[in-house]
Amino acid sequence: MRPDGNLVLYPATSVDTPADAYWYTSTFGNGFKFNLYHNDAGRLMIMNDSSLESFHTIYPDSDSYLSGINFNNNNDNTIYRATLDVGVFRLYSHTYHENGNYHISRLWSALSSSCMINGFCGFNSFCTQDNNQSDCRCLPGHDFVDPNQRSLGCQRNFSEAGCGGGKENVASYNISTMKHMTWGDTPYFAASMSRKECSWSCLEDCNCGAALFSSNYCQKQKLLVRYVRRDKGGYTASLKIGHKGFLKGGLDPKKPPAKITRKIAMVQIVLVTLGFTVLGVALAIFGRFVFKIRVLTYRRLLKNGNLGLPEEVTLRLFTYTELKRATNGFKEELGKGSFGAVYKGSLNKGKKLVAVKRLEIS
Structure with a gap:
């Protein structure tokens, strides 16, 4: 309200x-x-x-x-x-x-529809009606962050090419067109032009991820986009997506992959697998070694009763019995806070004064 x-x-x-x-x-x-x-x-x-x-x-x-x-x-x-x-x-x-x-x-x-809810579908996805049911789908060039939770949105499935600007940038992307689209973000550029000019302008612009066009009016938008839905009316959306050669982990489309024999490929796969295995074992051993050192250091600090700076960034768990002992049975009340009273207490044999809140659940 x-x-x-x-x-x-x-x-x-x-x-x-x-x-x-x-x-x-x-x-x-x-x-x-x-x-x-x-x-x-x-x-x-x-x-x-x-x-x-x-x-x-x-x-x-x-x-x-x-x-x-x-x-x-x-x-x-x-x-x-x-x-x-x-x-x-x-x-x-x-x-x-x-x-x-x-x-x-x-x-x-x-x-009348869940698709009208802003945020019903996550970033870079759009909501549409399928058999009177609201459904989230990815924009072209994107995949679900989690296919089991489609409302979490989508992420780009290709890597961005280097920004050359103008015609150099056009060669790295294609335009995918979708009709009846709307979204809630404010465009960074808007001007009157034809639909073809709108799509071409987005291709040449390194910042443009998508463009909305309607009635000779073009609006360019950066990614991520939100509050996207597909329904009657709306705009014609031009979405910029990379070529298949620019898929994540892919190769430069201007340099076709070299042909290699099956034996060479098998040797490379074995070597890479062995390398990752050795690296994983080494990292596991190193991580366990570092963990033991930190545990021993923390125990030493606790024994000395002076945690210093780590106490400010490390959480310590106390049992109810320890807190009762520290406050002498919740004897001295300092005041009332939200959901309970605050009591005076001490830790490390009286060397450190603390305040303990005891929650009161009605």
């Missing part, structure tokens, strides 16, 4: 700026609050604290400003529930019948 009277939905990971908002009530005024009235057929209202004559109904009529309140529904067999279902604000009714059965109905939804 914003101070200006608007009820707004933002992605959980955003900084709550206007560009992040994906649904709002368009109500403006001071002192407004949101209410769900159960005894008024589940009416969702935004009301002014100072006057009951000033309010706005979200449900059942989101466009009506009313001038009075008339509570006329006394149905004790129905309860109402407003929820955020994976980012979509919805209102449900639960009606209980005399025979013991009950019925759940969705009365209202702020959004």
Whole structure:
């Protein structure tokens, strides 16, 4: 609920700026609050604290400003529930019948599709409707960060070529075109030009990862892109992707790979495998050696009772018995904090004073 009277939905990971908002009530005024009235057929209202004559109904009529309140529904067999279902604000009714059965109905939804949620799909991926289900897919030239969690977004599957600028940069990339695309980031360049000029301009620009075109207007965008969706309308998107020769781990397309015999290839594979094995064993031995040295050093510091600088960056676990002993049975209370009281204590035989908070769980 914003101070200006608007009820707004933002992605959980955003900084709550206007560009992040994906649904709002368009109500403006001071002192407004949101209410769900159960005894008024589940009416969702935004009301002014100072006057009951000033309010706005979200449900059942989101466009009506009313001038009075008339509570006329006394149905004790129905309860109402407003929820955020994976980012979509919805209102449900639960009606209980005399025979013991009950019925759940969705009365209202702020959004018609989960794709309208900013951040439903991660960076460099787009949301689309597939059989009335919202689905995340990667933009061309990208693969899922985690195929089992498609909402985490996608990463580039090719390495960037050196930036030569102009025609030198064009030779390293292709353009993939997608229609009906929108995204929420602000372009770094916008100008009037033809669709062909828009695509060519993105190819020549080292900073351009994609361009949106509509009605002779071109907007160039850097990667990463966010809040991308594919739906009716929208823009024609031109996405710049590298040639197959520039795939991660690939070769320069101007230098075709040399032909080698099977025996030479097998020898190379064996040598590389053996080298990695020896390197892995050496790193494991070295890591264990370093770990033992650090453990011995830390134990020595603990025994001396003077942790110095490492104490500031190293966490130490205490048992409840140790903390009780350190505070003399939580005897001397220093004050009250959030979720519990703070007690005076000492460690290392009284050489170091500490404050111990004991959580109070209600």
